[in-house]
Amino acid sequence: MATVATVALVAAGGGAAVGVSAAEDTTISALPTTTDTRTVVSPSDTQTVAAIAAAVIPSVVTIEVTGASGSGLGSGVIIGEDGLILTNNHVVAGAAPATMTVEFSDGRRTPATLVGADPSTDLAVIRVTGVTGLQAAMFADSDDVVVGELAVAIGSPLGLDGTVTSGVVSAVHRPVRTGPAGDTQAVIDAIQTDTAINPGNSGGPLVDADGTVIGINSAIATVGSSAPGTAKAESGNIGVGFAIPSNTAARVAAELMKNGRATHPQLGVQAGDYATADGAGAQLRSVVAGGSADRAGLRAGDVIVSLDGRTIEDVDTLVVAVRAHSAGDAVTINYVRDGQQRSTKATLSQSTQQS
Numbered sequence: 001m002a003t004v005a006t007v008a009l010v011a012a013g014g015g016a017a018v019g020v021s022a023a024e025d026t027t028i029s030a031l032p033t034t035t036d037t038r039t040v041v042s043p044s045d046t047q048t049v050a051a052i053a054a055a056v057i058p059s060v061v062t063i064e065v066t067g068a069s070g071s072g073l074g075s076g077v078i079i080g081e082d083g084l085i086l087t088n089n090h091v092v093a094g095a096a097p098a099t100m101t102v103e104f105s106d107g108r109r110t111p112a113t114l115v116g117a118d119p120s121t122d123l124a125v126i127r128v129t130g131v132t133g134l135q136a137a138m139f140a141d142s143d144d145v146v147v148g149e150l151a152v153a154i155g156s157p158l159g160l161d162g163t164v165t166s167g168v169v170s171a172v173h174r175p176v177r178t179g180p181a182g183d184t185q186a187v188i189d190a191i192q193t194d195t196a197i198n199p200g201n202s203g204g205p206l207v208d209a210d211g212t213v214i215g216i217n218s219a220i221a222t223v224g225s226s227a228p229g230t231a232k233a234e235s236g237n238i239g240v241g242f243a244i245p246s247n248t249a250a251r252v253a254a255e256l257m258k259n260g261r262a263t264h265p266q267l268g269v270q271a272g273d274y275a276t277a278d279g280a281g282a283q284l285r286s287v288v289a290g291g292s293a294d295r296a297g298l299r300a301g302d303v304i305v306s307l308d309g310r311t312i313e314d315v316d317t318l319v320v321a322v323r324a325h326s327a328g329d330a331v332t333i334n335y336v337r338d339g340q341q342r343s344t345k346a347t348l349s350q351s352t353q354q355s
Helices: 046-059 246-259 315-323
Strands: 005-011 060-067 070-078 084-087 098-103 109-118 123-127 150-155 163-177 187-193 205-207 213-225 241-245 264-266 269-276 279-287 303-307 330-337 340-347 349-351
Touching (some): 046 060, 046 150, 060 150, 070 213, 163 315, 187 213, 187 315, 264 315, 303 315
Antiparallel strands (some): 005 213, 070 084, 150 205, 187 241, 213 241, 279 303, 303 330
C-alpha cells in the first residue's frame, strides 16, 4: 500500500500554564535596532557562524514554564538590560496558575513574570528582576531580508541550551497560522528558513550575518504518514521552519512593554477563500457597518485580489497584508464585483481583537 505524506504546522516549542500579571509601566518604547547596512552572505563561511554564535548566545535564554496542566520549555531573547525578554506567546500561554524560570547563558536562573502577550502574532514579553550584566540583542530591518542569505538560529531545542544551527532564508512573506484552528487572525507573515528548528527553539532568535535579529522562531512544518499502521507524524526538523519578522516583533513588543497588550489594524470584514479557473482571492462574506471596508464601498460578495500591490490569494494573505500596515494607513484595494475589476482606497482602523 502506498504511503501518503502529510504536512502539518506545529509550534516550535512547548508551553504550559502561566498567569498574567498586571503590566508594569516602562519607559522603553522600542527595541535596540541597528542602523548599519546589513551584510548578506552565503552560509558557506563557518567562521562567520562561529563569530555570530559568540556574539549572540549571551542574549539568548531558556524559559521553563510549570503549571497545573504540565510543563514546557522554550527560548527567548533579551531585549532590555533591565530584564525584559521577548519570546513566543505559546511558550508562556495557558491556564493559570504557573511559574516561569529563566536560565541565562552563564547558568544563572531566576523567576520571571509576564508583562504582556499577543496570541495573534504569537509574541510575549516577560520580565526578570535583580539580574545585572544582561546583553540585549540588536534588531535588523526584516524588510531587507532576502531569499538565500545566511540565517542562524540560537535556542534550546529539546532542552539543549545554547544550540546553534545555520542555513538560509528559503522564502519570505509566507502566511503561516500559529494559533488554534478557530482563531482566524492568528496568522504571521513569516520568514521561512531551512535552518534546523526543533521543539524548544520557540521564542529564540533567527539572526543574520551581522548577528542582528531578523525573526523570532515560532513554528515548524512536520511530515507524517496517513497510511494505516504507519508511525505517527514526526515532530522534529524537516528543513521548513518559520519565524516572525523582526519588524513585527519590534512593533508588538514595544506595545506589550507599554500597555501589556498589542493593537492591530483591521479592515472590518469576514472573508473566505475564493478560487476559480480565472483566479483566486479572498471573498467577503460580511462587511462591518461603518468599518473601514464599508466606508471604502466594499460589500459582501466582493473578491479582494490585491492590497497595496500585494497579491491576495486567500484569507491568510489578506490578514497578513492588512497586518503589514498600521491603523490609520490608507491602502489601495483591487477587487472583483460581478466579474468586473474595481479599485478603492480604505483607511485601516484599529483593534485589539482582530485584523
